Amino acid sequence: MTTLARSTAAASHPPRRPRRWPSVLSGFYWLLILLLYVPILILFVFSLNAGTSLAFPLKGFTLNWYAKLFDTPALLDAVRTSLIVAVGSSVVATVLGTMIGILLSRFEFRGKGLLTGLAVLPLIVPYVVLGVAMLILFTAFDIKLSMATVVIGHAIVGLPYTTLIVLARLVGSEPQLEEAAMDLGATYPATLRLVVVPMAMPAIISAWITAFTVSFDEFAIALFLAGPDRTFPVYLYGQLRFSNSLPVLIAAATLLMAGTLTLILVADRIRRR
Amino acid sequence: MIRRGSGRTTDPRRRTFLGLALPATLALTLFLVAPLVLMVTLSFRPELTSDLLGPFAPTLKHYEQAASVGGSWQLLQTSAVMAFVVAIVATALAYPIAYFLAFRAGSKAGLYLILLLVPFWTSYLLRVMAWKLMLGNAGVINSVLVGTGIIDQPLTALLYSRATVVVTLIYVWIPFATLPILAVLGRIDVRLHDAAADLYASPFQQFRRVTLPLSLPGLAAAFLMVFIPTIGEYVTPLLVGGNAGIMFGNVIQDYFTKSANWPLGSALSVIMLGVTLVLVVVGLRVVKPRRLLGQ
Numbered sequence: 176m177t178t179l180a181r182s183t184a185a186a187s188h189p190p191r192r193p194r195r196w197p198s199v200l201s202g203f204y205w206l207l208i209l210l211l212y213v214p215i216l217i218l219f220v221f222s223l224n225a226g227t228s229l230a231f232p233l234k235g236f237t238l239n240w241y242a243k244l245f246d247t248p249a250l251l252d253a254v255r256t257s258l259i260v261a262v263g264s265s266v267v268a269t270v271l272g273t274m275i276g277i278l279l280s281r282f283e284f285r286g287k288g289l290l291t292g293l294a295v296l297p298l299i300v301p302y303v304v305l306g307v308a309m310l311i312l313f314t315a316f317d318i319k320l321s322m323a324t325v326v327i328g329h330a331i332v333g334l335p336y337t338t339l340i341v342l343a344r345l346v347g348s349e350p351q352l353e354e355a356a357m358d359l360g361a362t363y364p365a366t367l368r369l370v371v372v373p374m375a376m377p378a379i380i381s382a383w384i385t386a387f388t389v390s391f392d393e394f395a396i397a398l399f400l401a402g403p404d405r406t407f408p409v410y411l412y413g414q415l416r417f418s419n420s421l422p423v424l425i426a427a428a429t430l431l432m433a434g435t436l437t438l439i440l441v442a443d444r445i446r447r448r
Numbered sequence: 449m450i451r452r453g454s455g456r457t458t459d460p461r462r463r464t465f466l467g468l469a470l471p472a473t474l475a476l477t478l479f480l481v482a483p484l485v486l487m488v489t490l491s492f493r494p495e496l497t498s499d500l501l502g503p504f505a506p507t508l509k510h511y512e513q514a515a516s517v518g519g520s521w522q523l524l525q526t527s528a529v530m531a532f533v534v535a536i537v538a539t540a541l542a543y544p545i546a547y548f549l550a551f552r553a554g555s556k557a558g559l560y561l562i563l564l565l566v567p568f569w570t571s572y573l574l575r576v577m578a579w580k581l582m583l584g585n586a587g588v589i590n591s592v593l594v595g596t597g598i599i600d601q602p603l604t605a606l607l608y609s610r611a612t613v614v615v616t617l618i619y620v621w622i623p624f625a626t627l628p629i630l631a632v633l634g635r636i637d638v639r640l641h642d643a644a645a646d647l648y649a650s651p652f653q654q655f656r657r658v659t660l661p662l663s664l665p666g667l668a669a670a671f672l673m674v675f676i677p678t679i680g681e682y683v684t685p686l687l688v689g690g691n692a693g694i695m696f697g698n699v700i701q702d703y704f705t706k707s708a709n710w711p712l713g714s715a716l717s718v719i720m721l722g723v724t725l726v727l728v729v730v731g732l733r734v735v736k737p738r739r740l741l742g743q
Binding site for chain 1: 461463464465467468469471472473475476479480481482483484486487490500501541544545547548549552553560562563564566567569570571572573574575577578579581582588619622623676677679680681682683687697700701704710713714717720721724725728
């Protein structure tokens with residue numbers, strides 16, 4: 176997030192302008208913030224509301240839904256599936272993204288443009304198309320839909336993010352350290368392992384967390400590839416029509432949201448090192 | 449960076465290169481290229497058979513059907529128009545936000561940016577569901593309006609229309625669209641503003657002649673970053689659109705789930721992929737990502 180540093184730097188010399196504009200702009204900003212946070216707050220309020228229907232007036236305070244969450248095996252299963260899928264797919268995406276990042280920043284070769292294009296292609300292909308294409312692949316090779324198929328789908332979806340994050344770090348780094356390592360007799364693989372990868376580690380960790388959160392929240396592709404192993408978003412979607420289970424779902428989602436948020440803030444911290 | 453031409457270093461580098469390139473290429477070929485190739489071939493298959501890898505007599509009938517039946521061509525146009533509207537409006541609304549963060553928020557800009565992005569990092573499904581809860585028949589808005597006696601009957605028009613889908617998507621994308629614009633605004637040399645002011649440009653002229661032209665690449669990038677995922681969207685229409693609010697992606701999804709006409713669904717997917725790729729190529733001509741990165 177280098178934009179942050181730059182924008183703060185720019186902000187220290189505000190251009191001369193009439194005074195009324197700042198208030199209009201900040202008013203607009205705060206209105207948007209309000210609109211963004213109100214639905215989340217409302218969800219949180221209803222996760223603590225004693226009634227099952229999501230309508231005002233509130234029926235009184237309860238922590239029941241949070242307790243009941245742990246008596247809903249299907250929900251816990253879905254959360255577990257999501258966690259496994261997110262960990263698996265983010266590790267695969269990070270390893271591949273790091274490899275591609277090293278290839279693109281440290282080697283000259285034919286097909287470099289093609290590799291770059293393929294690595295960012297999942298950002299461009301509509302998710303519905305990517306989802307059905309993978310469904311066709313797994314059907315053609317008689318591979319049963321399961322957690323593994325979602326892991327593959329999410330690894331591909333996460334790849335552009337991990338590649339770009341790691342690549343940005345590698346491109347920005349200076350080559351002297353690597354040259355020094357090699358002048359001191361390190362083999363090229365050792366240089367990669369002992370110099371390049373440790374130097375890129377903050378970016379690699381942040382890439383991993385990004386891929387994790389992307390997978391954890393992903394619904395469009397998981398819906399096609401999950402089969403019987405429903406991830407949490409797929410489960411959530413399936414339960415939306417049963418209104419009396421909503422408060423429990425909201426309670427679960429609120430907890431997960433807090434978890435994801437913590438992860439992302441940690442990722443941001445690490446990235447800025 | 450292969451500067452060392454000597455045999456001692458080139459050979460191990462070559463082995464490292466293969467060690468990195470083979471797994472990456474294999475993964476991309478197997479799980480990205482192969483699925484898309486299979487999808488394209490399936491769209492030329494006469495019908496869905498159990499053997500999706502076997503030989504077949506290619507046919508264009510699914511493309512003919514896609515062009516004629518069910519108004520799917522029209523739906524693609526509608527989806528493109530919806531994505532266009534969403535991207536334009538989200539970009540336009542994100543611009544003042546980015547401007548505020550870049551030039552007006554002062555030392556708190558970093559904090560304000562985080563505050564803006566936090567909702568974007570929370571569950572997408574849940575945020576859309578929250579709006580559904582607020583807008584539905586027994587939802588928050590209706591129960592407040594009915595409860596306070598402002599209206600007798602709940603408003604039904606709030607949900608399940610194309611407009612609901614468009615509004616929801618705009619809302620969801622604004623924070624995201626802010627980022628590329630902020631990246632560009634943050635790089636504008638503020639001395640240009642002073643120079644313009646010294647040359648007696650009014651604040652509006654300063655904005656129109658200096659700031660706005662310099663922020664165009666960011667605006668174009670924001671537009672693309674919203675437009676691309678939106679044109680293929682099917683989840684938001686599924687949640688808040690109802691039958692009246694479907695997009696092209698929903699038709700594809702239906703052919704692969706409910707009606708199980710995979711070849712026709714594949715043909716529609718190929719069309720959508722083609723349209724998206726063309727738009728991206730055209731878009732990248734305009735945006736030039738390198739310029740956005742300041743290179």
